[in-house]
Amino acid sequence: MDKRVRAAQFRTRMQRALRDSEMTQSGLAREIGVDRSTISQLLADDGARLPNAQVVGACATALGVSADWLLSLSDRPESAADLMSNSLSLTKAPRALVDERIFEWHKEAAGYKIRHVPAALPDMLKTRTLLEWEYSPHLGRTTDQAIGASEDRLQWMRGTQSDYEIALPLYEMHSFAQGVGYYQGLPLEIRLEQIDRLLQLTDQLYPRLRLYLYDARRVYSAPITIFGPLLCVVYAGSYYVAFRDRDRVETFTGHFDNLVRESELTARHVPAHLHSLRAGLA
Numbered sequence: 001m002d003k004r005v006r007a008a009q010f011r012t013r014m015q016r017a018l019r020d021s022e023m024t025q026s027g028l029a030r031e032i033g034v035d036r037s038t039i040s041q042l043l044a045d046d047g048a049r050l051p052n053a054q055v056v057g058a059c060a061t062a063l064g065v066s067a068d069w070l071l072s073l074s075d076r077p078e079s080a081a082d083l084m085s086n087s088l089s090l091t092k093a094p095r096a097l098v099d100e101r102i103f104e105w106h107k108e109a110a111g112y113k114i115r116h117v118p119a120a121l122p123d124m125l126k127t128r129t130l131l132e133w134e135y136s137p138h139l140g141r142t143t144d145q146a147i148g149a150s151e152d153r154l155q156w157m158r159g160t161q162s163d164y165e166i167a168l169p170l171y172e173m174h175s176f177a178q179g180v181g182y183y184q185g186l187p188l189e190i191r192l193e194q195i196d197r198l199l200q201l202t203d204q205l206y207p208r209l210r211l212y213l214y215d216a217r218r219v220y221s222a223p224i225t226i227f228g229p230l231l232c233v234v235y236a237g238s239y240y241v242a243f244r245d246r247d248r249v250e251t252f253t254g255h256f257d258n259l260v261r262e263s264e265l266t267a268r269h270v271p272a273h274l275h276s277l278r279a280g281l282a
Helices: 003-021 025-034 037-042 055-065 078-086 099-107 126-157 170-178 188-204 246-261 269-281
Strands: 090-091 114-117 165-169 211-215 223-227 229-233 237-244
Touching: 003 055, 003 269, 025 037, 025 055, 037 055, 078 114, 078 229, 090 114, 099 126, 099 223, 099 237, 114 246, 126 188, 165 237, 165 246, 170 188, 170 211, 188 211, 211 229, 211 246, 223 246, 237 246
Parallel strands: 114 165, 165 211
Antiparallel strands: 090 237, 114 223, 223 229, 229 237
């Protein structure tokens, strides 16, 4: 950028930052320890000179913006600390169904494609009986209330205009069907009912709902949800780690797309696989 243009841009952004912060030139001068005339000269000079780095940094700190933005090295006025705070957040993850935080993220991303790698079978596709079996040990007497409160949210998620792509390890589906591992002790009738529900939903909601099964020996993923271009949330157990900066969202989107490419069974083949699992159980 031409020095004259950069200097003019600096003055424009300084004036904007002063206006947004509701700080006077005298107040800024006191804040950074210079004469008021120094600030007046910075804003009035029509030459190509820029203040030294110390003055630029002091002005940026006092006005709550970044020095890079004042110097037209960035289009984001936030400070580096604010950018980091806004782009990365840590949220408590309760042992619940569709908790309020997850639901807010789904509503925010309505209309966008949502890519999801669940920790187990996806809650939005589960039968009530499976939810009761899974969550009763944790929710106790409040299980019915929690499931009832979540059903409306799950129905909203199924009915929204968002496309859902769900990638699940093959072993997860097989463990569920056989009632082993995480699903140890799950009665056969609940498993059969759940397979029927998956067949029904994958038929009714296709192509807006697409389920993929990948071989975890070839590719691996932690539980993750990507809400369009807006944010990516990694489930760490007790917490959700949410990223909002574009580069990280794109990186995780590429990771999910690779799971889809490497899937053993695509959305078109999953129903036949479910029928095969069901036949083996029956």
